Amino acid sequence: MSEVVKIKGLKTGLQLSFAKGASFEDIQADLQNKLESGDKFFIRGTTVFVQKGYFSEERNEKLRRMFHRHGMLFSDELKNPAMLPISKIPKRETQSQTQKTLIVNKTVRGGQEIRAEGSVMIFGNVNPGAQVIAGGNIDIRGTCRGSVHAGAFGDTTACVVADRLMPMQIQIADILARSPDDLEMPDHAEKASIKDGRIVIDAVSR
Amino acid sequence: MSQIIVITSGKGGVGKTTTTANIGVGLAMRGNKVALIDTDTGLRNLDLLLGLENRIMYDLIDVTSGRVPYNKALVRHKKHDSLYLLPTSQVKDKSAVNPDDLIKLCDDMKKDFDFIIIDCPAGIEQGFKTAIAAADMAIVVTMPEISAVRDADKIIGELGRADKENVKLIVNRIRPQMVEKGDMLDMEDINEILSIDCIGQVPDDEAVVMATNRGEPVIAMKDSIAGKAYLNIVGRLCGESIPFFKPPKEGFFAKLKRLFSMLF
Numbered sequence: 001m002s003e004v005v006k007i008k009g010l011k012t013g014l015q016l017s018f019a020k021g022a023s024f025e026d027i028q029a030d031l032q033n034k035l036e037s038g039d040k041f042f043i044r045g046t047t048v049f050v051q052k053g054y055f056s057e058e059r060n061e062k063l064r065r066m067f068h069r070h071g072m073l074f075s076d077e078l079k080n081p082a083m084l085p086i087s088k089i090p091k092r093e094t095q096s097q098t099q100k101t102l103i104v105n106k107t108v109r110g111g112q113e114i115r116a117e118g119s120v121m122i123f124g125n126v127n128p129g130a131q132v133i134a135g136g137n138i139d140i141r142g143t144c145r146g147s148v149h150a151g152a153f154g155d156t157t158a159c160v161v162a163d164r165l166m167p168m169q170i171q172i173a174d175i176l177a178r179s180p181d182d183l184e185m186p187d188h189a190e191k192a193s194i195k196d197g198r199i200v201i202d203a204v205s206r
Numbered sequence: 207m208s209q210i211i212v213i214t215s216g217k218g219g220v221g222k223t224t225t226t227a228n229i230g231v232g233l234a235m236r237g238n239k240v241a242l243i244d245t246d247t248g249l250r251n252l253d254l255l256l257g258l259e260n261r262i263m264y265d266l267i268d269v270t271s272g273r274v275p276y277n278k279a280l281v282r283h284k285k286h287d288s289l290y291l292l293p294t295s296q297v298k299d300k301s302a303v304n305p306d307d308l309i310k311l312c313d314d315m316k317k318d319f320d321f322i323i324i325d326c327p328a329g330i331e332q333g334f335k336t337a338i339a340a341a342d343m344a345i346v347v348t349m350p351e352i353s354a355v356r357d358a359d360k361i362i363g364e365l366g367r368a369d370k371e372n373v374k375l376i377v378n379r380i381r382p383q384m385v386e387k388g389d390m391l392d393m394e395d396i397n398e399i400l401s402i403d404c405i406g407q408v409p410d411d412e413a414v415v416m417a418t419n420r421g422e423p424v425i426a427m428k429d430s431i432a433g434k435a436y437l438n439i440v441g442r443l444c445g446e447s448i449p450f451f452k453p454p455k456e457g458f459f460a461k462l463k464r465l466f467s468m469l470f
């Protein structure tokens with residue numbers, strides 16, 4: 001059931017695609033489920049796209065209302081080049097996207113969550129029990145002990161940098177890693193990124 | 207200018223009520239007019255710590271529901287006559303008072319007091335929201351253990367969400383031997399995680415329990431180490447800069463006994 005709807009990150013929002021042969025009812029149920037379980041892709045204010053002409057106007061209307069109830073926009077006009085998947089966007093445009101960086105000037109505490117469609121820069125700590133989810137990179141000028149997810153829309157080139165990188169969980173695109181149980185506090189800044197399909201940590205200077 | 211301070215923690219049993227009573231007595235000893243408000247409705251015990259249980263006639267709910275004016279419900283301390291307690295009800299629950307009630311009450315009481323100190327219930331539910339509503343400073347009490355520090359972190363986040371930016375930290379029940387052996391978080395760990403201004407480090411001290419049983423907060427016991435720590439907290443609250451003792455890395459045990467009296 002959970003693979004009925006597939007979500008892909010676009011420069012301007014999310015693209016939905018659907019498993020072959022899935023009924024509209026299955027699709028609705030799966031989306032409802034994802035929306036109610038607070039799926040991290042579904043950030044308020046995000047636009048959700050489906051291929052033009054995929055559904056009837058009546059069905060589009062049903063979906064539109066469903067997303068509206070959760071504070072999101074719906075569009076069946078997937079055709080504009082700006083809406084290509086991230087990997088196909090020309091380099092220059094990717095940069096202007098990551099320049100839209102969210103700056104957080106405080107410590108993110110347990111129970112708090114930061115979500116951003118682009119990159120995030122945090123001047124403070126990310127404490128245990130806190131969560132940071134970004135479509136782009138995450139840069140923490142402090143200690144990271146919470147959970148971080150960079151490239152949340154599928155960008156496998158995203159990275160997480162922190163002065164002291166000791167997160168409970170780290171995720172980049174769809175690759176997840178957990179910190180070792182006996183993690184020592186590092187004394188230099190580190191960067192987590194994907195290499196050969198795995199998350200690796202390197203020292204960085206800045 | 208009077209100041210309204212809420213004493214809060216998230217996790218229960220870390221020493222909010224003890225802190226409230228001691229700071230209250232300490233500020234009164236310096237000649238300030240102080241009111242303590244117990245908002246832990248249903249579980250009141252601030253009156254016990256102050257030895258005032260038998261003098262309670264009316265309570266917070268009587269005041270906020272308009273039955274009596276607050277000055278009728280205030281109980282004056284036996285020894286420190288500029289210290290007053292506004293007790294809460296033992297039979298009602300925390301929903302009996304709402305944030306607006308407390309804001310209005312503190313606004314009225316401000317003209318009569320230099321300090322109003324609010325003892326907050328544990329947790330982050332309605333009782334917490336009511337207790338913090340009127341405060342212009344919050345003191346978060348924690349203990350040097352992971353779960354208490356996590357809860358303190360959450361509470362600081364909640365305070366921020368409620369636009370309370372003036373937040374101070376007190377670490378209670380520190381046991382130097384355990385810290386030294388690495389079995390307890392040390393101040394450096396705690397400060398690094400919570401990253402707010404710390405105004406007190408209170409050792410774990412039997413005298414606190416003895417004082418509770420006597421109905422006389424430990425700050426009045428001149429030779430106790432916890433009492434000394436509370437005196438320093440009160441001094442810092444009054445704007446004095448009192449340095450914290452930093453334990454030396456080596457030879458600490460040998461000096462421990464002698465240094466204890468000046469430790470905190």
Ligand SMILES: Nc1ncnc2c1ncn2[C@@H]1O[C@H](COP(=O)(O)OP(=O)(O)OP(=O)(O)O)[C@@H](O)[C@H]1O
Pocket residue numbers: 215217218219220221222223224225246326327328378379380408409410411412414415418432
């Ligand atoms: N520094 C200390 N040394 C020894 N015992 C202490 C110290 N501080 C507090 N205690 C004891 O810990 C217990 C809990 O303290 P207190 O009632 O002040 O906590 P609280 O945070 O108000 O609890 P609650 O969440 O239930 O309101 C009491 O028995 C008290 O005597």
Ligand SMILES: [Mg+2]
Pocket residue numbers: 222223224246325326
């Ligand atoms: Mg209490």
